[in-house]
Every structure is written in structure tokens, then in C-alpha cells.
Amino acid sequence: MRSADSAxxxxxxxxxVHRMVTCGSLIALGVVLGLVETWLVAWTPMPxxxxxxxxxxxxxALAVFGPREALSVAVGRVLLVGIATGTLAAPAGLLSMTGxxxxxxxxxGLSLCGDRFSVIxxxxxxxxxxxxxxxxxxVAVMASPAVLRFLPLSIIASLALGVVTGQVARMLLSHVxxxxxxxxxxxxATNDRVCE
Amino acid sequence: xxxxxxxxxxxxxLVALILVPVVALAQAGGDHVVIEGPYGRSSxxxxxxxxxxxxxxxxxxxxxxxxGSVRVIGSDCPDGVxxxxxxxxxxxxxxxxxxxxxxxxxxxxxxxxxxxxxSR
Numbered sequence: 001m002r003s004a005d006s007a008x009x010x011x012x013x014x015x016x017v018h019r020m021v022t023c024g025s026l027i028a029l030g031v032v033l034g035l036v037e038t039w040l041v042a043w044t045p046m047p048x049x050x051x052x053x054x055x056x057x058x059x060x061a062l063a064v065f066g067p068r069e070a071l072s073v074a075v076g077r078v079l080l081v082g083i084a085t086g087t088l089a090a091p092a093g094l095l096s097m098t099g100x101x102x103x104x105x106x107x108x109g110l111s112l113c114g115d116r117f118s119v120i121x122x123x124x125x126x127x128x129x130x131x132x133x134x135x136x137x138x139v140a141v142m143a144s145p146a147v148l149r150f151l152p153l154s155i156i157a158s159l160a161l162g163v164v165t166g167q168v169a170r171m172l173l174s175h176v177x178x179x180x181x182x183x184x185x186x187x188x189a190t191n192d193r194v195c196e
Numbered sequence: 197x198x199x200x201x202x203x204x205x206x207x208x209x210l211v212a213l214i215l216v217p218v219v220a221l222a223q224a225g226g227d228h229v230v231i232e233g234p235y236g237r238s239s240x241x242x243x244x245x246x247x248x249x250x251x252x253x254x255x256x257x258x259x260x261x262x263x264g265s266v267r268v269i270g271s272d273c274p275d276g277v278x279x280x281x282x283x284x285x286x287x288x289x290x291x292x293x294x295x296x297x298x299x300x301x302x303x304x305x306x307x308x309x310x311x312x313x314x315s316r
Contacts (some may be wrong), residue, residue, distance in 0.1 A: 002308070128212075147290060155215070159208055
């Protein structure tokens with residue numbers, strides 16, 4: 001995104017409009033999914049388990065572009081959801097941000113392994129990392145390791161839900177022509193990975 | 197899903213499964229309730245019914261001890277996760293209100309600091 005901005009000031013370089021617009025749309029998608037999820041939380045019987053829909057946007061950004069765009073989408077999403085729900089400066093915001101950063105770190109790492117892992121693997125491992133990061137942040141916020149009791153169950157649930165959100169990301173990538181076409185020549189390898 | 201995905205997910209699930217018995221070491225019935233908040237820590241017998249109000253970071257957290265189990269019945273926090281947590285009655289059971297910085301836990305007789313022993 002930064003490159004798109006700096007490119008805009010200098011007319012000599014081409015603006016990567018495709019990348020800019022796609023990242024913007026993905027942040028918007030992530031924000032909406034994240035907000036929808038905050039409504040869902042009120043109904044779930046187990047509050048420690050969350051679907052993690054918002055992560056779909058970051059997974060798609062990672063698949064279409066790469067780690068840098070995925071990071072901006074993930075961080076942008078968490079910031080905007082934090083502002084919208086008023087939890088940005090609250091402990092809940094800190095938890096979301098730590099989780100998102102852990103998740104992005106793990107998913108980017110996996111994406112660098114080439115074709116070995118698909119978006120589903122990224123998503124599942126990212127979800128587990130998100131959970132682990134959140135628990136670590138919760139331990140720090142509460143200055144008590146008592147919450148770690150929920151960690152194993154939450155990780156198992158997040159792996160399963162990560163597969164589900166990974167499928168959602170995969171469907172987006174293969175069914176939305178705009179994203180599927182996002183693998184222009186230089187991102188060609190992405191399509192193989194996405195469609196296996 | 198690629199073969200790598202399956203291996204990765206299986207390994208992560210196994211790690212989590214190994215953690216289950218580790219954190220669930222103490223599932224014996226608890227005998228007292230410990231409430232820890234930003235302004236201190238207090239302890240109550242689990243068999244005496246009462247409602248305890250604790251000052252948290254963003255408001256009051258009300259904890260009800262009734263019929264040998266504990267739950268949070270009221271809390272001034274945005275999401276109310278603590279209130280929707282199921283009641284706890286066993287050693288090591290925890291309800292946490294993260295925005296308020298309050299944890300409610302049930303402890304057993306053993307001279308062990310609940311889950312503290314596992315994480316360190």
C-alpha cells in the first residue's frame with residue numbers, strides 16, 4: 001500500500017491500481033466480517049471460541065499478493081474494527097492485535113514454503129497462532145496465567161475453524177474472477193497454490 | 197488441502213492434545229473460590245452461598261457462589277464474555293473478565309497454586 005501511495009506522488013512511476021484497490025477492498029471485507037463476528041460472539045455458547053472470519057481477508061491478500069500486503073490488510077482490519085467497536089485502546093484491542101500479528105507471522109512463514117501448504121493450511125495454522133497470541137496477551141494483561149487453562153481446547157477449535165475459513169478464502173480466490181485474475185503474470189505461481 | 201496441510205494440522209492438533217492433560221491435571225473438586233482483581237485478591241469457601249462484588253478496571257464484577265458452583269452474574273464490560281461462561285465448580289476452573297482484569301478461580305485443597313504450576 002505504501003508503494004502505491006508513494007507512486008501516486010511521482011507521476012514517473014506507474015501506480016499499481018490493481019493492488020491498491022484489491023487491498024482496500026480486502027480491508028473493507030475484513031472489517032465487515034470482523035464486525036459480523038462481534039455480533040456472533042453474543043450467541044456462541046463458548047465465548048473462548050471464535051470463527052475468525054476476518055482472517056479470510058488476510059489469507060486472500062497473502063495468496064494474491066504477498067506478506068507485505070497481508071500484513072497491511074490484517075493490521076488495517078484490526079485497527080478499523082477496534083475504532084468501530086471502541087475497543088482499540090482496550091485490552092480486547094490489544095488481544096486482537098497480538099493475535100493478528102502472530103497469525104500473520106505464521107501464515108507468511110508458511111507462504112514462503114512454496115507449494116507445500118495451501119491457503120487452508122495457512123488459515124488453520126494462522127488461526128491457531130492467533131489463539132496462542134491472544135492467550136499470551138491475555139496472560140500479560142491479567143498478570144495471571146490462569147486463563148491458559150482454556151488454551152488447548154481453543155487451539156483445537158481454532159484449527160478446525162481455520163480449515164473452514166481457509167475453505168472460504170479458497171472459494172473466494174477461485175470463484176471471484178477479479179481475485180483469481182490477481183495472479184497476473186508475476187503472481188502466476190499463486191494460482192497453482194490456490195487451486196492445488 | 198495438500199499433504200503438507202494435513203501434516204501441519206495434525207501436528208498442531210497433537211500438540212494441543214498433549215496440552216489437554218497438562219492443564220487438566222487437577223480436576224478434583226475445589227473447596228474454595230479465589231477472586232483476583234486489579235485491586236487485590238480474596239478467597240471464599242465454595243459451600244457458603246453468597247454474592248461477591250469486586251472492583252475491576254472498568255467497573256464492578258458480581259460473582260455468585262451458590263450450591264457449590266461459581267459464576268459471574270454481572271459485569272461492567274463491553275462483551276460480557278465472563279457472564280456467558282459456564283459455572284465452575286472444580287479445582288482449576290476459571291472464569292476470566294479480561295476487560296476488568298478479574299479472574300475467578302476454584303482451588304482445591306492442595307498447597308498448589310492452581311494452574312500456575314503448569315505454565316512456569
